[in-house]
Amino acid sequence: MTDSSPVQVPGTVLTMRRIGTYQTMTLVAPGVAERFRPGQFVAVAVGGEQSSMLLRRCFSVREVKPDYGGTVEIVFAVRGKGTEWLAALRPRDIVDVAGPLGRPFPLPRDPVNCVLLGVAHGSAALFPLAAVLGQRDCRLHFVLGGATSDDVLGARGARRTGDSVAVATEDGSLGSAGSVGDLLPGVIEDAQADVVYACGPLDTLRAVTRTCTGYGIPAQVAVEEPMACGTGVCMACVLPVIGDDGGTHMVRTCVEGPVFRGERVRWDDVGTIPFDALGAPRALRLGERS
Numbered sequence: 001m002t003d004s005s006p007v008q009v010p011g012t013v014l015t016m017r018r019i020g021t022y023q024t025m026t027l028v029a030p031g032v033a034e035r036f037r038p039g040q041f042v043a044v045a046v047g048g049e050q051s052s053m054l055l056r057r058c059f060s061v062r063e064v065k066p067d068y069g070g071t072v073e074i075v076f077a078v079r080g081k082g083t084e085w086l087a088a089l090r091p092r093d094i095v096d097v098a099g100p101l102g103r104p105f106p107l108p109r110d111p112v113n114c115v116l117l118g119v120a121h122g123s124a125a126l127f128p129l130a131a132v133l134g135q136r137d138c139r140l141h142f143v144l145g146g147a148t149s150d151d152v153l154g155a156r157g158a159r160r161t162g163d164s165v166a167v168a169t170e171d172g173s174l175g176s177a178g179s180v181g182d183l184l185p186g187v188i189e190d191a192q193a194d195v196v197y198a199c200g201p202l203d204t205l206r207a208v209t210r211t212c213t214g215y216g217i218p219a220q221v222a223v224e225e226p227m228a229c230g231t232g233v234c235m236a237c238v239l240p241v242i243g244d245d246g247g248t249h250m251v252r253t254c255v256e257g258p259v260f261r262g263e264r265v266r267w268d269d270v271g272t273i274p275f276d277a278l279g280a281p282r283a284l285r286l287g288e289r290s
């Protein structure tokens, strides 16, 4: 069985491609690729050895392949200095990668009807998941969205692998005008969905959870709470989540997440520490994680 603890490796840039508003980077990162499970992410050091940007930047993994000892593909939009630096890298450049980090999506034991919902770059996390669900003979129904057609990630790949694909853009430039949340009830009904997997902004995940609760089906959501260390030591990424004991716990999205059962997250209290919340658990060292 493969060791699942994360590794830190020098990743070699294999390819850089531009797709719409996104930059796609494939890194040769042996050790990361073979340990990866869908829903996990990587944390990349930015700015080079003398950089004043001390914090790693986190990215979902869109694809892993065994080529060259193991490759990892990430897709990102240029937002600030870190992603600007990453976008300027060229093949054969070296970048420090830590991963895979976080907990993966739980997988169904039996073939079930799955809705995979992603907004903007959040859709990246859905594709490795779709590959594994497909191997388990699950039916795959995609719901993809973004502000404009350029923001929708992976519609072509979804049409290739999915049983159905519904797209929504806020400006109506691709698919229907509106949000993915507007499309979800119809897709759940048509697909007779058993579970929804979602990745996107918090508002979307909150709406997805509410819809799923209404239909009595689970929502497995991957949250993108801004992170600092990505490894569980700094407590920058805590989220109020209801535990098995019924109490609210401030949990770290980088190690206890990023995937949560939607109805366990106290969406209305995100960004606060609810008065009844129990403290975050003792910080674990990387080697202590299962």
Ligand SMILES: Cc1cc2nc3c(=O)[nH]c(=O)nc-3n(C[C@H](O)[C@H](O)[C@H](O)COP(=O)(O)OP(=O)(O)OC[C@H]3O[C@@H](n4cnc5c(N)ncnc54)[C@H](O)[C@@H]3O)c2cc1C
Residues within 6 Å of the ligand: 041, 057, 058, 059, 060, 061, 074, 075, 076, 077, 078, 079, 080, 081, 082, 083, 084, 121, 122, 124, 223, 224, 225, 226, 227, 258
């Ligand atoms: C688990 C996880 C997975 C992610 N996956 C992807 C991905 O696949 N593709 C992608 O493009 N981005 C992804 N992000 C967001 C990405 O980490 C940030 O966009 C990136 O850190 C920005 O770095 P920067 O130095 O360019 O910008 P900064 O200067 O750090 O920030 C620029 C802007 O981005 C916002 N920002 C910074 N960090 C985050 C964050 N973690 N989440 C949301 N907004 C943020 C800031 O508020 C600011 O407005 C992910 C984040 C997490 C936590």
Ligand code: FES
Residues within 6 Å of the ligand: 226, 227, 228, 229, 230, 231, 232, 233, 234, 235, 236, 237, 238, 252, 253, 254, 255
């Ligand atoms: S980002 Fe540091 S604990 Fe999660």
